[in-house]
Amino acid sequence: MSDxxxxxxxxxxxxxxxxxxxxxxxxxxxxxxxxLGPNGSGKSTLFKCILGLIRITEGGGTVLGKDIVTMGPQxxxxxxxxxxYDSLDPGLTAVDHVRYAGExxxxxxxxxxxxxxxxxxxxxxxxxxxxxxxxxxTGMRQATKLACAIVHDPQILFCDEPTNGLDSSARQFMLxxxxxxxxxxxxxxxxxxxxxxxxxxVCERVVMLSGGKIVLEGRIDELARQITREIEISVWGGATxxxxxxLTRGHRVRRMGRIMRVEMNGDETISAILLGxxxxxxxxxxxxxxxxxxxDIFLLIMQRLGKEAKGASAIIGGRE
Amino acid sequence: MIESDGTASxxxxxxxxxxxxxxxDDTSSATVxxxxxGKIFEQIYRPWNGPLGPRWVRNYAIYRHHVxxxxxxxxxxxxxxxxxxxxxxxxxGSMTPILMLLLSTLVSDDATGFLNRMWGVNRYNLxxxxxxxxxxxxxxxxxxxxxxxxxxxxxxxxxxxxxxYFSRPVSRLDYAAMKWLSAASVLAIVILLTYMMYYSAAVxxxxxxxxxxxxxxxxFIGGLLAGIFLVxxxxxxxxxxxxxxxxxxxxxISFLGYILGSKLIAWLIEIQFNTTYVxxxxxxxxxxxxxxWLVGLPSNYDHPLALxxxxxxxxxxxxxxxxxxxxxxxxxxxE
Numbered sequence: 001m002s003d004x005x006x007x008x009x010x011x012x013x014x015x016x017x018x019x020x021x022x023x024x025x026x027x028x029x030x031x032x033x034x035x036l037g038p039n040g041s042g043k044s045t046l047f048k049c050i051l052g053l054i055r056i057t058e059g060g061g062t063v064l065g066k067d068i069v070t071m072g073p074q075x076x077x078x079x080x081x082x083x084x085y086d087s088l089d090p091g092l093t094a095v096d097h098v099r100y101a102g103e104x105x106x107x108x109x110x111x112x113x114x115x116x117x118x119x120x121x122x123x124x125x126x127x128x129x130x131x132x133x134x135x136x137x138t139g140m141r142q143a144t145k146l147a148c149a150i151v152h153d154p155q156i157l158f159c160d161e162p163t164n165g166l167d168s169s170a171r172q173f174m175l176x177x178x179x180x181x182x183x184x185x186x187x188x189x190x191x192x193x194x195x196x197x198x199x200x201x202v203c204e205r206v207v208m209l210s211g212g213k214i215v216l217e218g219r220i221d222e223l224a225r226q227i228t229r230e231i232e233i234s235v236w237g238g239a240t241x242x243x244x245x246x247l248t249r250g251h252r253v254r255r256m257g258r259i260m261r262v263e264m265n266g267d268e269t270i271s272a273i274l275l276g277x278x279x280x281x282x283x284x285x286x287x288x289x290x291x292x293x294x295x296d297i298f299l300l301i302m303q304r305l306g307k308e309a310k311g312a313s314a315i316i317g318g319r320e
Numbered sequence: 321m322i323e324s325d326g327t328a329s330x331x332x333x334x335x336x337x338x339x340x341x342x343x344x345d346d347t348s349s350a351t352v353x354x355x356x357x358g359k360i361f362e363q364i365y366r367p368w369n370g371p372l373g374p375r376w377v378r379n380y381a382i383y384r385h386h387v388x389x390x391x392x393x394x395x396x397x398x399x400x401x402x403x404x405x406x407x408x409x410x411x412x413g414s415m416t417p418i419l420m421l422l423l424s425t426l427v428s429d430d431a432t433g434f435l436n437r438m439w440g441v442n443r444y445n446l447x448x449x450x451x452x453x454x455x456x457x458x459x460x461x462x463x464x465x466x467x468x469x470x471x472x473x474x475x476x477x478x479x480x481x482x483x484x485y486f487s488r489p490v491s492r493l494d495y496a497a498m499k500w501l502s503a504a505s506v507l508a509i510v511i512l513l514t515y516m517m518y519y520s521a522a523v524x525x526x527x528x529x530x531x532x533x534x535x536x537x538x539x540f541i542g543g544l545l546a547g548i549f550l551v552x553x554x555x556x557x558x559x560x561x562x563x564x565x566x567x568x569x570x571x572x573i574s575f576l577g578y579i580l581g582s583k584l585i586a587w588l589i590e591i592q593f594n595t596t597y598v599x600x601x602x603x604x605x606x607x608x609x610x611x612x613w614l615v616g617l618p619s620n621y622d623h624p625l626a627l628x629x630x631x632x633x634x635x636x637x638x639x640x641x642x643x644x645x646x647x648x649x650x651x652x653x654x655e
Contacts (some may be wrong), residue, residue, distance in 0.1 A: 053486065053652055073489035077372055081487035083652070087480040091398030099395075102379035104488045120365045121644035148484060153368035177363070184365035 010059035020045040022212040034199035035192045037209035080149035084160035090134035101148035119147040139170030159191040178202045196295035224292045230261040232290040238282030243277040355370040386502035403467045410460045415515040418521045425525040441522040449515050451611040462579045469503045469558030471568030482650040487569040496647045504555040512547045546611030560639035563646035596621040600631040
């Protein structure tokens with residue numbers, strides 16, 4: 001990881017008796033970082049703490065070398081925040097809205113106007129920039145929110161569910177734009193999403209929160225490698241018999257209709273599958289090694305975590 | 321002179337010299353833009369490294385956004401054309417005494433005559449320019465406040481636009497102060513500026529001297545203070561109601577209901593039970609009571625002035641407390 005732009009140490013935040021964040025230690029460098037976690041896991045609270053918006057109960061940290069406890073306004077000058085929910089004035093045109101967002105950061109009106117045109121071109125709204133927000137589609141609204149967030153070319157960009165409500169082409173454009181922002185802007189994009197594919201498409205690293213604690217942190221490809229490998233087979237006819245055959249011989253099988261995933265134990269697994277198929281007369285049409293994605297990691301962690309947050313490295317290794 | 325090679329005689333050499341045509345035109349080809357497959361435009365990330373202004377620049381941006389929207393058709397907060405029209409009507413309406421003052425000056429020289437008493441500068445007219453009930457405090461000021469202040473915070477709550485403030489280096493204090501100040505400025509421009517124009521017009525039209533100004537200035541300042549209290553109180557109540565709602569209509573109608581309703585109830589109780597104490601719940605009457613004392617007029621109310629002052633302070637304190645508490649609860653991550 002490159003030099004951390006965000007360093008959090010022992011961060012604890014309590015709302016009355018409820019612990020929202022419990023001793024969070026986190027280092028975030030440049031590039032794309034996905035923040036994952038179920039509802040109530042502390043993602044929003046972590047964002048608020050990093051933005052210097054709420055008082056921290058214990059611990060602290062820095063964002064771009066600025067203290068999150070005492071330098072909230074300075075931090076917010078250097079970062080961009082794209083809110084999950086609609087945060088646009090429907091009566092303003094896109095260019096006026098982005099310009100106002102720039103002025104709220106302290107830009108001069110002429111600078112903010114020029115910059116508004118530049119970033120609206122970047123997010124694909126050049127031809128629509130004089131239309132009022134209330135005439136915009138969801139995709140155009142999301143793009144306007146992104147334009148507002150990057151108007152001052154921030155070093156860190158927070159995106160809360162950037163693909164929320166977008167159709168496939170708009171979603172792809174948004175993800176491409178975020179990727180380009182990381183590669184061309186050279187900064188950090190911190191993103192939350194319930195769509196794992198989106199996180200995987202933009203981010204190299206992931207941080208997973210549960211119950212106010214970080215349960216997993218690392219590069220997505222490295223994490224995927226740590227997951228127990230599986231053989232995926234597509235079975236037509238005799239799938240149930242084959243599943244039973246494999247289970248009785250001690251293999252771990254996950255079945256989703258015609259698709260079965262069998263935990264791999266060396267080359268013997270493939271031999272066992274082929275033998276089982278032969279004995280149960282099952283038609284195995286496809287046999288391949290399954291490539292686990294972020295969703296698998298997330299589901300596996302959440303399934304095995306239960307209510308108690310354990311050490312993530314032990315969990316993803318499949319050795320509970 | 322004709323060139324020996326004969327090209328000049330055809331006129332081609334001059335064209336070539338002027339426009340460079342003819343040389344290789346047949347072999348060259350035009351450069352035509354070819355869109356890349358799958359790309360509808362060229363996406364270029366342009367870095368920016370400009371300076372960001374200090375706190376006052378950001379605060380002034382909030383103030384300007386709300387105040388300029390009244391007169392500017394685009395680029396700032398959008399006010400409905402009806403609101404702008406009403407604002408114009410209210411301004412013109414509040415300036416009618418100036419016109420009448422001019423007429424009275426033109427038709428009469430008598431300083432103690434009827435027209436002068438009716439429209440000239442005196443305690444009653446200075447008080448009435450700000451605190452007269454009809455039409456100003458029945459129709460004009462409450463409606464103006466309701467329309468200007470109604471959507472100030474409620475729109476942010478409804479649209480989630482508070483996030484664009486608080487995710488930037490704008491503190492809640494700055495946000496609240498600038499919103500309050502911008503609303504108060506619009507009211508002050510209409511209420512106080514026209515009041516000052518009226519007084520200035522009286523001095524100019526009648527060609528009054530320093531002694532006149534020395535005589536009337538304390539009364540004028542008394543009326544000005546009463547106007548400031550009115551702007552302060554109406555803005556505070558209006559913005560508090562706006563901050564507890566997500567609908568500008570609800571906020572506006574609540575404000576009108578409170579200002580006019582409390583006055584009506586107090587009036588009904590007065591005629592039924594012959595007591596003015598209930599006027600303490602009416603912001604207008606508390607302001608009128610204090611205004612009468614400031615301008616030096618006999619009071620219309622039986623209850624002590626101190627009670628009206630206490631009531632005014634309590635109303636403003638409660639309004640500002642509600643406003644502060646609601647602004648503190650505005651969310652960045654979600655509303």
